[in-house]
Amino acid sequence: MSLIPDLFSAxxxxxxxxxKSFALRLAAQILAVECGLKPCFLYDLSAADILQVQRxxxxxxQIGFIQGPLHIINVEGTILIINxxxxxxYLAMLLNSRELHVIDVSATxxxxxxxxxxxxGSIQSQLSDLLTLLTPYQSELPGTISVADIPSTEWNLCxxxxxxxxxxxxxxxxxxxxxxxxxxFAPLKHVSVETTCSTIGLHKLQVYSFSIPESVYHTVQLFLQAWTESLKDTFGGQCHFTDLNIIMETVTLPAVAL
Structure with a gap:
């Protein structure tokens, strides 16, 4: 029996x-988080508050689309849904490796x-603080949808x-x-990852979208390749999504919002 009417109703x-299109794409994004295709989804699709998203x-x-657990955080008005x-x-791996690929794009x-x-150093400290905040929610029971407000911080949220x-x-x-x-107007390598959510028959779902300036691309190219191979491995370990498609194109934009 199709879950599509229930997803739209929820x-x-x-x-x-x-x-309906919004409801299906949102549900597919949540499923991508739950099955580990990505660890987090930034919810910016409507004006819902954290309790509405929890419900x-x-x-x-309840309709059997996800098993849980999932955790929802509110950081200065931004809602994130997290596996x-x-x-x-992933955060622990970053902190242990101490290899953070960060690009300074300050206006100066x-x-x-x-x-x-x-x-x-300050970024590593912020990641450590975030990991500390998430740790109590690592062993929640299936079906648990927990919520938390993270107080205002000095983090660079971008x-x-x-x-x-x-x-x-x-x-x-x-x-x-x-x-x-x-x-x-800086040339950017824009990377997007699309897939089909076969569970609900939704095509061309974008699960990742990010950019890398061409001027520094050569310094992170090998890491991007490793990231891509890891994503393919993760993709092969789940059954809800098919037809992984990784697209790279060069774009130049008059303004980039972060």
Whole structure:
């Protein structure tokens, strides 16, 4: 029996005013998080608050679409839905390896630069704080949909969210000066990952989308290749998604919002 009517009903009831296409794509993104295809989904698709999203996820569990557990956090008004064991494992790996691929795109620079390893201390500390906050939720029972508010922090959210979303490289900029960047008209390698959610028959679902400035691409190319191979391995270990397609194209934009 198709779950599509139930998925649409759940989104319509708890998230208000959404269309069928929205409901299906959102449900597929949640399923991608649960099965470990990615550790986190940044929810910015409607004005729902964290409790509405929690009720929606509980409904998805009740209709048998997801098994859980999943964890929802609210960071300064941004909602993220997290597979905690997957996210915590990745964050721990980053901290143990001490290899963070961070690109400085501060507006004061003439072009993007890879952030030197000796400047990564504060970012490592922030990742450690995030891991500490997630750790209590690693052993939740199936069906648990937990929520937490993370108080205002000094984190550069662009950077921390990039790591949490499992991007192979992330952007950083000096927030003590402004929130602008130097990516305007800079050639970028845009990477997107599309797949088919065979569980509900949804095609061309974008599960990853990120960019790497061409000026630093050569320094992170090998790491991107390793990331791609790891993604393929993860993809092969699940049964909900098929037809993995990794697309890379060069783009130049007049402005890039981070």
């Amino acid at each position: 989104a319509k009831q708890h998230l208000k005013g959404c269309k 929606y996820l509980k409904e998805l569990h 905690v064991p997957r996210a915590a494992s 620079l003439s072009h993007p630069e890879v952030l030197a390893q000796d400047r990564l 950077t921390i969210f990039g790591f949490l979303l499992h991007y192979p490289t992330v952007y950083w900029f000096d927030t003590t000066r402004n929130f602008e960047n130097c990516l305007s």
